[in-house]
Amino acid sequence: MKSLVIVLLFASVLVLSLLLGPGLSFGDSFRLWLDYLSGGQIDQLQAALLEYRFWRAMTALLIGAALAVAGMILQAVLANPLSDPYILGISSGAGAGVALAALFGLPAAFSAIGISGNLVAGLTGAGIAIAVVIAFAGRMRASMAGSLVIVGVMVGSFLSAVALLALSMAPGREQGAVLLWMLGDLASPRHGPAQTAVLAASVLLVAMITIWRRRELDLLLTGEESAFVAGANVVRWRIFFIMLAALVTASAVVIAGTIGFVGLFVPHLARLWLGASHGKLTVGVLILGALTVLAADTLSRTLVFALNLPALPCGVVTALIGAPYFLFVLRRKIWQS
Amino acid sequence: MDTNNIMLRVEKLRCRLGDKEVLRGVDLSLPRGELHCIVGPNGAGKTTLLRCVTGLLSEWHGNIAINGLDVRQLGRRQMAQLVALVPQGGIEPLPFTVEQFVLMGRYAYLNPLGRYSHEDEAKVAEALAAVEATVLAKRPLNELSGGERQRAVLARALAQGSPLMLLDEPTAFLDLDGQTEVLQLLRNLVDTGEKAALAVTHDLNLAAAYADRIHLMKDGAIVFEGTPAQVLAPEVIHRVYRSPLQVIPNAGDDRPRVFIVPYKTS
Amino acid sequence: MSHIKLFTLGLAVVLALGGCRAQNQQASLSSQTIALTDDLGREVQIPQNPSRVISLSPEATEIIYALDADKSLIAVVNESDYPLQVKDLPKVGSFSSPSYEGILGLKPDLVIATGHEQSDFVGRLASAGVTVVAIFPKNIAALLLDINMLGTIFSRTDEADKLVQQINIGLDEVRRMAVNRPRPKVFVEIADQPLMTVAHGSLVDELIDIAGGENIGASLPRPYCRIEPEQVLAANPDVIILAHGAATPSEVADRPGWRNIRAMQDGCIVSVIDPSLIFRAGPRTVEGARALLWAFHPELKQLEGTAK
Numbered sequence: 001m002k003s004l005v006i007v008l009l010f011a012s013v014l015v016l017s018l019l020l021g022p023g024l025s026f027g028d029s030f031r032l033w034l035d036y037l038s039g040g041q042i043d044q045l046q047a048a049l050l051e052y053r054f055w056r057a058m059t060a061l062l063i064g065a066a067l068a069v070a071g072m073i074l075q076a077v078l079a080n081p082l083s084d085p086y087i088l089g090i091s092s093g094a095g096a097g098v099a100l101a102a103l104f105g106l107p108a109a110f111s112a113i114g115i116s117g118n119l120v121a122g123l124t125g126a127g128i129a130i131a132v133v134i135a136f137a138g139r140m141r142a143s144m145a146g147s148l149v150i151v152g153v154m155v156g157s158f159l160s161a162v163a164l165l166a167l168s169m170a171p172g173r174e175q176g177a178v179l180l181w182m183l184g185d186l187a188s189p190r191h192g193p194a195q196t197a198v199l200a201a202s203v204l205l206v207a208m209i210t211i212w213r214r215r216e217l218d219l220l221l222t223g224e225e226s227a228f229v230a231g232a233n234v235v236r237w238r239i240f241f242i243m244l245a246a247l248v249t250a251s252a253v254v255i256a257g258t259i260g261f262v263g264l265f266v267p268h269l270a271r272l273w274l275g276a277s278h279g280k281l282t283v284g285v286l287i288l289g290a291l292t293v294l295a296a297d298t299l300s301r302t303l304v305f306a307l308n309l310p311a312l313p314c315g316v317v318t319a320l321i322g323a324p325y326f327l328f329v330l331r332r333k334i335w336q337s
Numbered sequence: 338m339d340t341n342n343i344m345l346r347v348e349k350l351r352c353r354l355g356d357k358e359v360l361r362g363v364d365l366s367l368p369r370g371e372l373h374c375i376v377g378p379n380g381a382g383k384t385t386l387l388r389c390v391t392g393l394l395s396e397w398h399g400n401i402a403i404n405g406l407d408v409r410q411l412g413r414r415q416m417a418q419l420v421a422l423v424p425q426g427g428i429e430p431l432p433f434t435v436e437q438f439v440l441m442g443r444y445a446y447l448n449p450l451g452r453y454s455h456e457d458e459a460k461v462a463e464a465l466a467a468v469e470a471t472v473l474a475k476r477p478l479n480e481l482s483g484g485e486r487q488r489a490v491l492a493r494a495l496a497q498g499s500p501l502m503l504l505d506e507p508t509a510f511l512d513l514d515g516q517t518e519v520l521q522l523l524r525n526l527v528d529t530g531e532k533a534a535l536a537v538t539h540d541l542n543l544a545a546a547y548a549d550r551i552h553l554m555k556d557g558a559i560v561f562e563g564t565p566a567q568v569l570a571p572e573v574i575h576r577v578y579r580s581p582l583q584v585i586p587n588a589g590d591d592r593p594r595v596f597i598v599p600y601k602t603s
Numbered sequence: 604m605s606h607i608k609l610f611t612l613g614l615a616v617v618l619a620l621g622g623c624r625a626q627n628q629q630a631s632l633s634s635q636t637i638a639l640t641d642d643l644g645r646e647v648q649i650p651q652n653p654s655r656v657i658s659l660s661p662e663a664t665e666i667i668y669a670l671d672a673d674k675s676l677i678a679v680v681n682e683s684d685y686p687l688q689v690k691d692l693p694k695v696g697s698f699s700s701p702s703y704e705g706i707l708g709l710k711p712d713l714v715i716a717t718g719h720e721q722s723d724f725v726g727r728l729a730s731a732g733v734t735v736v737a738i739f740p741k742n743i744a745a746l747l748l749d750i751n752m753l754g755t756i757f758s759r760t761d762e763a764d765k766l767v768q769q770i771n772i773g774l775d776e777v778r779r780m781a782v783n784r785p786r787p788k789v790f791v792e793i794a795d796q797p798l799m800t801v802a803h804g805s806l807v808d809e810l811i812d813i814a815g816g817e818n819i820g821a822s823l824p825r826p827y828c829r830i831e832p833e834q835v836l837a838a839n840p841d842v843i844i845l846a847h848g849a850a851t852p853s854e855v856a857d858r859p860g861w862r863n864i865r866a867m868q869d870g871c872i873v874s875v876i877d878p879s880l881i882f883r884a885g886p887r888t889v890e891g892a893r894a895l896l897w898a899f900h901p902e903l904k905q906l907e908g909t910a911k
Contacts, residue, residue, distance in 0.1 A: 023837030048860025049836045055859060169697055174847070176827055177794035187797040189832035192859025212451050219441050222431060225424065229391050230497070231417025231445035275477070276432035301831065310825040311797075 002273060010291050017057045017298040022305040023049050055191040059255065060297045060314075061290035062199045063186075064262055066252040068289020069207060069282060070245040071263025072270075076221040076278065077241045078149055084264035085249040087149060088242065089129035089156035091258040094250065095182050096159040097125020099166035102174045122254040129155050130246040134239055148238075184259030184315025186297045195255065202251040206244050207286055214278035217241070221276060259315040262292050265326040272329065292318060343405070344369050344501050344533035345390065350399035352382075352389055359385045360397070361557040369500070370530040372523050374544035375537045377554035377577060383537040384425060386554075387503050391422050403501055417445035421494035425505035425537075427487050430479035435489045438478060439464055442496035464495040467522060483510040491519065495526075502526065504536040508543065516540070520547040545569050545592050553577050569593040637755065642718040642739035643725060649734060649756055653713040659701050659724070660717040663738055664689055665885035666750055667715075669766055672757035678709055685879065685887070707731060713756070740884035741826075742809050743774065749884075766886060773889030774813055777896050780903060781815025787841035787899045789816040790866070791881075793827060795850045800830045807846075807881045810888070814895035816842065832858075840866050842899055845874035846881065873898045 019029040024046075035042050036050055070085035078087070086092070101121035136151045167178055210217065216237050219227040228234050252259070270284040296317040304312045345367040352360040359382045367373050375383050388394040390401055392408065401408045403419045411419070421442070431438070442464070443457040465471045470488045478486055487510045494502060502523070508516040523534045524547055538544050544551050545565040553561040553568055555577045561568060568574075571584050574595060581598035636648040657678045658664045664683045667673055678693045680701055695709070696702035698717075701724055706714060711733065716725050718739030728735045736756065740746035747767050754763020789811050793799050801807040801818065805826035811818045819838040820830050843855065843866040852872045856862055866872050876898065880891030897904035 021833045022831045023833035045836060045839055045860075045863040048863045049833055052833060052836060052860050169700060174794065175699070176829075177797065177799055180797050180799075180829060185797045185829075187829060187831055189795065189798050189835070189858045189861065191832075194859075215441070215444060215447055215451055215453075218433070218437070219444055222428065222433070222438070222441065225393055226428065226441075228393060228413070229417065229420075229422040229424070230441055230493075231414045233413045271432055275434065275437075277437050304831070308824050310823070311829040 006287065006291070010287070013291060013295045013298060014057060017060070017294055018050070018053050020298055020302050021049075021053055022301065052189075052191060055193065055196055056186060056297070057294060058196045059191050059199060060186055060294040062196065062203050063252045063256050063259065064266075064289040064291065064293030065207070065286040066199070066203045066248040066289075067259060067263040067293070068266040068270075068285045069203070069210060070249040070252075072267035072278075072281065072285045073210060073217065073241050073245040074263075075267055076217040077238050077245075079221060079223050080146075080149055081268065082264070083149070084260070085245060085252075086156065086258060086260070086263070088133045088152035088246070089159055090126045090246055090249050091253055092156040092159035092163060093125040093127070093129025094122040094253045095125070095258065096163040096166065097121035097123070097128075098181060099163040099170065099178050100125075102178050103166045103170045119254045123250060125159065126246070126250040126253065129159055130242070130250075134242060180311055180313055181257040183313035184257040184318075185311070185313045186256050186300075188255070190255075199251055199255060202248055203286075206248040207282060209244060211279060211282050213237075213241075214282065217278040218276070221278075257313075257315065259293060259296075259318055261315070261319045261322045262289055265322050266292055269326060269329060292322065296321065342368055344403065345535065346400070346402045347386070347390065348400040350386070350389060350397060350401065352385055352394060352397040354385070354394075359557050360389070362399075363554075363557070363559055365552060365559065365562075367501075367533050367535055369533050370527055371549040372520075372527045372534045372536070372547060373550045373552060374548040375535065375552045375554055376539065376541055376544055380556075381554040382557040383554055384505055387422065387505055387535075387537060390503060391420060392416055414445045417497060417499065419499050420501040420503060421497040421499040423490055423494045423502070423504040423507050425509070427483060427510060428478065428490050430481070430486070432477055432479055434475050434477050435465070435470060435481070435492070436461065436474040438489050439492045439496050442493035443498075445497065460496050460498060461492075464492040467495055467525075468492045469518070484512065484515055487511060487515075491522070500532045502532065502534040504534065506537055506539065508538060508540060516543060523547070541569065541574075541595050545594060564591065566591045566593055569595055639736065639752065639755070641737045641752075642745070642749065643722060643737040645725075645729075645737065647734060647736055649736060650712050652758055653756065655709070655711045656713045656715065657695060657706055657709060657711040658683070658715045659695070659698065659706075659721055660715055660738060661685075661698065661879070662717070662740055662883050662885045663715040663749075663753065665883065665887065666753050666766075667757070669886040670750075670754060670757060670759040670762045672753075672759050672762075675757065677711065678705070703727065703731075707733070715753075740806075741804070742806060743770075743813075743884075743888070746806075746884040746888065747771070770886070770889055774892055777889070777892045778813055778815070781813075781896055781899070784815060784900055786815055786817050787871075788819050788838060789842045789844065789895075789899070790819050790835055790838070790840035791844045791846055792850065792855075793846050795847070797829050798832050798835070799827060802826055802828050806884050806888070810881055810892045810895055813892050814899055816895065816899050836860060836864065839864055841869070841871060842866050843872040844876060844895070844898060845872065846876065846878050850874075871898070871901075 018033060019026055021029070024032065032042060032046055032050060036047060067085050071083065074083040074085060074087060075081055098121050132155050133152050136148065167175055170178060216232060219230055219232050220237065224234050266289045267285050270281055270288050274280050274284045293314065297314045300312045300314050300317045303309065343366055345365065347363055347365040350360050350363040351358065363386060375386065377383055385394065389397045408416065439461045440453060440457065443453055443460060446457060447453065465474055468488045468491050470492055473481065473485060478489060491507065507519050511519065520543060523536065526532050527534050548565060550563060551565055551568040552559050553573065560576055561573050569584050574582055574584065582595050583598050585594045585596065587593055635651050637651060639647050639649055641647055654675045655677050656675045658667060658676060659680050661680065661683045664679050665685055667676055668686055676692060678695045679689055681694050681697045683689045695705035699720065706728065714728055714733055714735045716735055716737050718737040722737065725735050725737050738749040738752065740749045747770065750767050751763050754760045791801050791807055793801060800820035802823035802825060803821045808818050808821055819835070819840050820828065823830060852874060855872060856867055861867055876894045880887050880894055
């Protein structure tokens, strides 16, 4: 029953995201899609617009899946229900990278050799952050996941401060762009098959490995000491899963900035419905996460256009809608049990 | 001497935590087929001893051998196949079902594809039956009482199938019936002759009623070790405890009892 | 008799016009200070002929040099880069965060700041007893008034009038050259992630209009605003101007679907305009308008070349 609801919801949000947008009216979009899909002749530019919507929707789905699965992994590995994909400083690292690059005009240098400056800067920053955290993780004994969280939060706070400092010193025109990027936004003109393929590869890889090693995640969620005595090499698995989560998070962050809240609450929601066993849970988390970001992006685009707002970053929508809804579900569940 | 008859041998175990020497040269020998209890006041180092044996603490000096094998040479999976731990404090209310949780005890036998076998599931069913928690199998842990969760933890340790069982205050959450059931369970386990169990407990009488030998610990060392009759003697007990205690020999078996002298108003 | 009446009338008209031009400034000479209302609405007493001036506004700096008043300039901010001589001056921090202590340490008798982005800083300096004037040349009209205000401050009113006239003539010429030509749809990209452009209320938008273009982002809610890539595709601009370093024409061509935009197909994508020509209101704004005109109508640039 629940799965039917989810499937219907998924389909409707997907269709809406393909039909809604500032470039074409609802009716025009509908007719155009019919023409396009039935092989009819339509203007090249209009086809480009439809395709843009399609690839953007695919990207939104993948980003939601990526962030949700990263959050799920980290919640298990750190045995901490408040973990989200950014708890180990990845997003702050990416943000610091992008802000510093904007400050020093690096994107121009990279563009000259055909690579997106934000991509390189973001990945570098995220890479540095995660390297520091993993170095700590390797030195910790089996029973120190709590300290890992503290290290992650410290690294994250430090890099956030660096990012904000760089932001404050950047030229005024660029500040707006960097800030919107940090809030998480899908309004990039780059959505297309190439970007989607890379993101899909990353998400698929991490999802498959996660399902393959679901038993370790189950065990880690029960606590590192419990996992240790049951025979798991906690330190090794912890590093392994952190790197998995970092990979998929970084892929999402360099494309769309730091969309918040999805990685935190989607795993909890999925757990409430599917239980904590990580086999089924991973699939549920991927689907729910995808649905959430697609819905948020569609809503964001529609509201911006309808209300003539300067911006409504996707990350803001996820937080504004996700938080109250999640609390609502949580309260009901608590009353039940 | 057949060393494999000794399931757990601890020699000259020293362990320093911070600037405190928590274990100051502990010697302990646990043969197969026996149930031993460790008793002693808080801070004696009982839990630390168990943590060293299982490897949760890795900075210690001395020798620890399980089934004749030096623990320092053993990998995590081997260790898990040899020794299971029922930790102090039970388990948090997690969203797993009892069945899912107990299955995790079979992790050491997980095949490379990451799947559990029918044998694993059979062992889980056996373990649940042994602790009389079969009816709880599909219930989520976060809907159970503390005592019920304790059974799940015990079942998980049993499911591990390891010959050495270590238990840290396994009766803490249980009522009287629960307590005797656990100890009876341990007795059944070791009486087959294949396994051995070492339980830390505060309850002297429970230890005296079920254990083959009792180790009395104080300030990081074992001050006395012997049968219940030997340990529950007034001069021995009072080396470790200050409370007004009285030992009552029990007619009919060689297991004395100790009780607290009642408070007098006059 | 009628000649005298005509003359008086003419004089009255000229005086009235002169008064209109100065309507934003009440310039009165009293002892050694001039009283002005700056673009933040503050009443300021400015010393006559200030000799230790710090300019926190690259726009003001260019105007000061154009008015030949640069001898009194003792320091500028990092972003000041025109004319070349200004690079030799000491710097007091950046435009977004000027150095409070650096400024006070130089003991200026006048600081010129930008009304919008630096308004908080203006307050801080004023409370420290520094004489601060804020200019805010957000459009051409405001630019011309600010040029006059600076002319008054530096006693270069003749040069100021001449500069204002030059700018007006220059812009009129651009308008004239554009008026009989088709109006292209223009997209100015100022950031790519997310995509951002200029809208009504920004200087660039006004220059596009003067140069005879239709800014596709004109009606967006903020002068510098995020725009949906979809909107660019739907608007199908004839000209794309890249005003930031992170995108090159070939990178834009790689964006899925953008190849179909008319600007890309006609090769009308430009990234060579020096951003300060179109973003920085000042003496070179006419060059900026002209650069836009040539971007819209490349054939005019050839004409200009052959005319020289």
